[in-house]
Amino acid sequence: MAGERQEDRSAETLTEQQAERMLARMNEVIRAGEEMRRLRTEMIQVFVGFGWTQDRIARLTDMSQPAVSKQVTKFKSEEPPPPVGLALAQYDAPWLEGRLWGLAEEVSETLDDAAHCTRTVDALARGRKRFTPRTVDELRRGLEEDLRLHRGRLSAAHQTAYDEISRALDVPPKGAAAPGAGSPSVRRALAHRIQRDRLLGDA
Secondary structure, eight states, X not given: OHHHHHHHHHTTSOOHHHHHHHHHHHHHHHHHHHHHHHHHHHHHHHHHHTTOOHHHHHHHHTOOHHHHHHHHHHHHTSOOOOOOOOXXXXXXXXXXXXXXXXXXXXXXXXXXXXXXXXXXXXXHHTTSSOOXXXXXXXXXXXXXXXXHXXXXXXXXXXXXXXXXXXXXXXXXXXXXOXXXXXXXXXXXXXXXXXXXXXXXXXX
């Protein structure tokens, strides 16, 4: 009987370890959401710099027009940032990391998520991992393995893109320009999208 009462009491509460594991996942989701909201705000500023209308920005960001207007009004009170360059051949670390991420995501989808780089790609997309030297190295190692093992399913454009990015990460070209406009998060997001679109155009 005493053993049963002890078991009943233990079933009425969580251990600290159980709570820690449960909350760790929740905190990951919350943190990722906060980071995405910050990135969206920064991207609105980029779109304003492109000369896009508030209605257009509201439609693309799935925000109300008054919410976008509030952000735009706030930006007008600040010093306008320099325009963000969209050329693929830029060599600052965030831009190259974004290109690497876009390439890895494209390889993962091409290989039906069976790619070695898939786990890292998913972790970055869900906010479970951040861009650090370690995660960049994980992406590179996974991509190298996928390119070696799946030459028949991947195009020459995948290999060419990896070679360009990897070489620039190891030894930035002489005379490479200083980091362009935009925060590291914005630059990664833009480079990620542009790299994917370039690969789709080359397919």
